[in-house]
Amino acid sequence: MKKLAVVAFGGNALLRGDQKGTIDEQEANAYDTCLKLSYLVKKDYNLVITHGNGPQVGNILLQNVAGAKMFGIPEMPLDICGAYSQGFIGYILEQQMRNVLEERGLDRDVITIVTEVLVDKDDPAFKKPTKPIGPYYTKEETDAIIKETGFVFQEDPRGRGFRRIVASPVPYKIANRHSISKLARDGQIVIAVGGGGIPVHYTRPNQLKGIESVIDKDLASSLLAVQIQADEFMILTDVPKVYVNFRKPNEKALDMVSVDEAKFYLKEGQFTDGSMAPKVRACIQFVELSGKEAIITEVSRLGKEGSGTRFVLS
Amino acid sequence: MKKLAVVAFGGNALLRGDQKGTIDEQEANAYDTCLKLSYLVKKDYNLVITHGNGPQVGNILLQNVAGAKMFGIPEMPLDICGAYSQGFIGYILEQQMRNVLEERGLDRDVITIVTEVLVDKDDPAFKKPTKPIGPYYTKEETDAIIKETGFVFQEDPRGRGFRRIVASPVPYKIANRHSISKLARDGQIVIAVGGGGIPVHYTRPNQLKGIESVIDKDLASSLLAVQIQADEFMILTDVPKVYVNFRKPNEKALDMVSVDEAKFYLKEGQFTDGSMAPKVRACIQFVELSGKEAIITEVSRLGKEGSGTRFVLS
Numbered sequence: 059m060k061k062l063a064v065v066a067f068g069g070n071a072l073l074r075g076d077q078k079g080t081i082d083e084q085e086a087n088a089y090d091t092c093l094k095l096s097y098l099v100k101k102d103y104n105l106v107i108t109h110g111n112g113p114q115v116g117n118i119l120l121q122n123v124a125g126a127k128m129f130g131i132p133e134m135p136l137d138i139c140g141a142y143s144q145g146f147i148g149y150i151l152e153q154q155m156r157n158v159l160e161e162r163g164l165d166r167d168v169i170t171i172v173t174e175v176l177v178d179k180d181d182p183a184f185k186k187p188t189k190p191i192g193p194y195y196t197k198e199e200t201d202a203i204i205k206e207t208g209f210v211f212q213e214d215p216r217g218r219g220f221r222r223i224v225a226s227p228v229p230y231k232i233a234n235r236h237s238i239s240k241l242a243r244d245g246q247i248v249i250a251v252g253g254g255g256i257p258v259h260y261t262r263p264n265q266l267k268g269i270e271s272v273i274d275k276d277l278a279s280s281l282l283a284v285q286i287q288a289d290e291f292m293i294l295t296d297v298p299k300v301y302v303n304f305r306k307p308n309e310k311a312l313d314m315v316s317v318d319e320a321k322f323y324l325k326e327g328q329f330t331d332g333s334m335a336p337k338v339r340a341c342i343q344f345v346e347l348s349g350k351e352a353i354i355t356e357v358s359r360l361g362k363e364g365s366g367t368r369f370v371l372s
Numbered sequence: 373m374k375k376l377a378v379v380a381f382g383g384n385a386l387l388r389g390d391q392k393g394t395i396d397e398q399e400a401n402a403y404d405t406c407l408k409l410s411y412l413v414k415k416d417y418n419l420v421i422t423h424g425n426g427p428q429v430g431n432i433l434l435q436n437v438a439g440a441k442m443f444g445i446p447e448m449p450l451d452i453c454g455a456y457s458q459g460f461i462g463y464i465l466e467q468q469m470r471n472v473l474e475e476r477g478l479d480r481d482v483i484t485i486v487t488e489v490l491v492d493k494d495d496p497a498f499k500k501p502t503k504p505i506g507p508y509y510t511k512e513e514t515d516a517i518i519k520e521t522g523f524v525f526q527e528d529p530r531g532r533g534f535r536r537i538v539a540s541p542v543p544y545k546i547a548n549r550h551s552i553s554k555l556a557r558d559g560q561i562v563i564a565v566g567g568g569g570i571p572v573h574y575t576r577p578n579q580l581k582g583i584e585s586v587i588d589k590d591l592a593s594s595l596l597a598v599q600i601q602a603d604e605f606m607i608l609t610d611v612p613k614v615y616v617n618f619r620k621p622n623e624k625a626l627d628m629v630s631v632d633e634a635k636f637y638l639k640e641g642q643f644t645d646g647s648m649a650p651k652v653r654a655c656i657q658f659v660e661l662s663g664k665e666a667i668i669t670e671v672s673r674l675g676k677e678g679s680g681t682r683f684v685l686s
Contacts, residue, residue, distance in 0.1 A: 080446040118456075121439030128438040129507070131431045132394040138460055142432075145459025146452055148486045149570055153580050160578040169548050172462045172484035193443070234483050237560060241551060256463055264474040266467050 062104040062242055062286070065095065066279035066340075067294040067357060069110035069253070072147060079117055081150075088154040094294075096158045097361045099166055104242045106288070108279040109151065111143040111253030118142050119192035136191065136224065137256050137268030144172050144252035151249050159247075168247045174233040175255025175278050177269065181227035189226045189272045194219035225271040229255065229278045232285055239286035254278040276340035284347045291344040292366075293337045294357040300338065300367040302328045314368045317345050341369040376418040376556055376600070379409065380593035380654075381608040381671060383424030383567070386461060393431055395464075402468040408608075410472045411675045413480060418556045420600070422593040423465065425457040425567030432456050433506035450505065450538065451570050451582030458486050458566035465563050473561075482561045488547040489569025489592050491583065495541035503540045503586045508533035539585040543569065543592045546599055553600035568592040590654035598661045605658040606680075607651045608671040614652065614681040616642045628682045631659050655683040 072087045073079045098105055118139045125131040134142075148170030155168045187210045195203065200211045200220040211220045232238070232251060242248045254273035261267045276293055283291040299311040302323055315323070320342050329335040334354075341352035355366025386401045387393045412419055432453045439445040448456075462484030469482045501524045509517065514525045514534040525534045546552070546565060556562045568587035575581045590607055597605040613625040616637055629637070634656050643649040648668075655666035669680025 078444075078446050081449055081452055117439065117445045120443045120445055121435040124438035124442035124445075125431065125435030128442065129434045130392075131434055131438075132392050134460075135395055138395055138463070141459040141463035142456040143459070145455040145457070145462070145486055146448075148459070149452070149455035149488070149582075152486065153488065153572065153582070157579045167548070167551065169551050170486035172459055172466065172486065174463070174467065234481070237481065237483050237555060241555075246551060258467065265471050268463075268467070 060102055060104045060243075060245075061289040062106070062239075063098060063290040063292060064106045064108060064279055064283035064286070064288045065098065065292045065294060066108045066276055067091065067110070068275070069112040069114055069147070071294070071357065072109070072150070073113040079113060085150055085154060088150045089157065091357065092151065092155040092158040094357050094360050095155070096162055096164065099159065099164050099247065100162070101361065104245060106238060106242050106248045106250055106282065106286070107151065107155075108251040108275065108282065109147055109249070109253070110275040111140065111147060114147055115139050115143045115253060116192065123193055135268060136270040136272070137258070140253050140256045141172060144170075144256070147252050148172070148249045155247060155249075166245060166247050168249065169241055170249040171234055171238060173251045173255045174258045174266070175229045175251065175273055176231040176233065177227035177229055177257045177259050177271065177273065179259045179269065181225070183225040183227040184271070187223040187225045190221045190223050191272060192222050194221050196220070226274055227257065227269075227271050229257075229273045229281050232278070232282045233258075235282060235285045238282065242286070251275070251278050251282050274336050274340070276337050277343065280340035280344040280352070283344050287348070289350060291341065291348075291350075291352040292360075293340065293352070293354045294360065295337065295354060296356060298356045298359060298365060300329070300334060300354050304328070312367045313364070314370060316370055316372045317342050318372065320369060338369075345369050345371055374416055374418045374559075375603040376420070376553075377412060377604040377606060378420045378422060378593055378597035378600070378602045379412065379606045379608060380422045380590055381405065381424070382589070383426040383428055383461070385608070385671065386423070386464070387427040393427065399464055399468060402464045403471065405671065406465065406469040406472040408671050408674050409469070410476055410478065413473065413478050413561065414476070415675065418559060420552060420556050420562045420564055420596065420602070421465065421469075422565040422589065422596065423461055423563070423567070424589045425454065425461055428461055429453050429457045429567060430506065437507055449582060450584040450586070451572070454567050454570045455486060458484075458570070461566055462486070462563045469561060469563075480559060480561055482563065483555055484563040485548055485552060487552075487565045487569045488572045488580070489543045489565065489587055490545040490547065491541035491543055491571045491573055491585065491587065493573045493583065495539070497539040497541040498585070501537040501539045504535045504537050505586060506536050508535050510534070540588055541571065541583075541585050543571075543587045543595050546592070546596045547572075549596060549599045552596065556600070565589070565592050565596050588650050588654070590650050591657065594654035594658040594666070597658050601662070603664060605655065605662075605664070605666040606674075607654065607666070607668045608674065609651065609668060610670060612670045612673060612679060614643070614648060614668050618642070626681045627678070628684060630684055630686045631656050632686065634683060659683050659685055
């Protein structure tokens with residue numbers, strides 16, 4: 059039996075901070091990422107790939123704002139912008155993965171699933187939005203938008219203006235999880251849960267509706283890994299390992315941590331909030347609920363002996 | 373054994389000409405369409421749903437133009453805009469289909485596949501672009517864009533300016549056709565080949581690349597129906613039947629036509645080019661290649677006795 063792995067990486071693996079985000083740049087980055095992921099295909103893993111969408115959905119939100127201003131095109135809510143980004147990123151990843159597989163003589167099909175993820179309307183996160191999204195606005199623009207929509211805004215500490223913030227609710231069920239599992243175990247490389255999935259909730263009993271929020275992509279990916287009984291959960295980053303006392307004289311790279319140790323370090327504030335902390339939390343969730351191991355590792359060192367930080371039950 | 377049907381409908385079923393295209397409008401239209409499609413689920417069909425994206429991708433192209441002008445966001449090529457639209461439309465259709473099924477007590481899962489469709493770079497269509505897309509430009513804007521990109525433009529006969537035209541190549545292979553078939557035969561309602569699919573071709577041997585063009589959605593849907601050995605192919609429209617001598621004193625509704633009759637009427641110019649002619653061609657393709665029947669029918673009369681125009685081999 060082949061092992062089934064869920065591998066998550068960030069949207070910035072496809073659109074780096076120093077890039078404008080042309081399609082050529084993003085395709086080249088997608089190719090590089092897929093080349094590294096092909097190591098797992100060679101190792102005969104069954105594979106589900108999940109990805110972030112931060113920089114891409116940021117651009118899509120701006121395109122929406124501009125389209126409304128210049129041409130009067132109705133602005134789409136956040137769930138639709140997320141759906142745009144799933145189609146876009148899924149497509150370029152699928153295409154570059156097909157190209158890499160072909161070059162390497164690896165005979166696998168690739169499939170992209172648009173993925174809805176269920177969240178709870180009563181999640182306390184909706185009372186306390188934390189996740190900044192979209193463009194910066196002036197005070198006047200912000201006031202006008204608030205009046206019209208009731209959106210919540212936050213002033214940028216670096217003085218770039220005001221930015222909308224939305225809730226980041228906890229995902230509890232991945233739609234299509236059974237199909238994702240089946241397709242992946244059938245040998246297909248499945249691309250799913252893009253950008254943490256499109257957040258939906260039940261309004262009238264059993265009527266689904268999109269809800270303006272952003273699900274943490276690592277947490278959604280970890281949940282998927284649990285719900286499809288994956289054998290391994292991997293998060294790819296741009297640092298070789300997880301560190302404590304990061305960038306201090308007593309900095310220490312972690313080779314292996316237990317769930318209890320990881321929780322202790324989290325409480326100590328060892329991991330940055332928008333970056334390593336959610337990754338560590340996602341790994342803890344997978345290890346606790348599945349009893350199996352999770353790993354955070356640098357994409358370029360994927361599968362290399364001794365690379366990354368392994369999370370174990372105890 | 374359940375029958376497998378491929379059902380195609382236009383993007384204007386979700387965004388009507390008299391609408392602005394707010395998300396509420398499009399969701400309500402998606403719900404209505406899914407309600408009508410649920411008749412086929414009740415009749416115990418296995419189902420693949422395909423859809424157009426004309427009005428939606430038109431808006432997405434405008435959002436791209438506006439995003440570039442206002443915020444300097446790199447404009448995405450047509451294949452990426454198509455991928456945006458597949459994510460978007462697939463998501464709202466999937467969601468509303470889930471809602472309809474739940475209300476009606478129909479126990480089926482729904483899945484959306486981002487779909488690439490292969491075309492041939494040497495297709496003569498690329499020498500003679502015919503399909504207008506995106507916004508209207510002034511003569512000056514047009515000249516500047518042509519200089520920068522080499523795009524082909526056409527003056528609007530109604531004086532609205534200049535509009536880009538792209539090729540409409542013949543599709544020859546649907547990516548993921550095996551998975552689409554498997555999922556549908558497994559009872560899933562599969563949404564695929566949105567907007568005729570994302571057109572891709574081989575550049576270097578066996579390296580896939582998007583290509584700026586628009587595949588006719590009826591033709592791509594018919595090809596999918598052939599390639600997954602569907603039992604029936606249906607195209608939904610807003611007229612009850614196909615007519616000859618349409619809106620003339622000798623107008624005649626067609627109940628059943630053979631492939632030869634249909635070809636004869638096509639040659640006579642009985643069917644309008646951007647509307648009924650491609651639908652008839654798609655039906656001819658399905659009937660000729662599969663030996664089975666195709667039907668063009670009004671969405672609201674779906675499955676009603678004696679409704680629609682049936683296409684038969686002879």
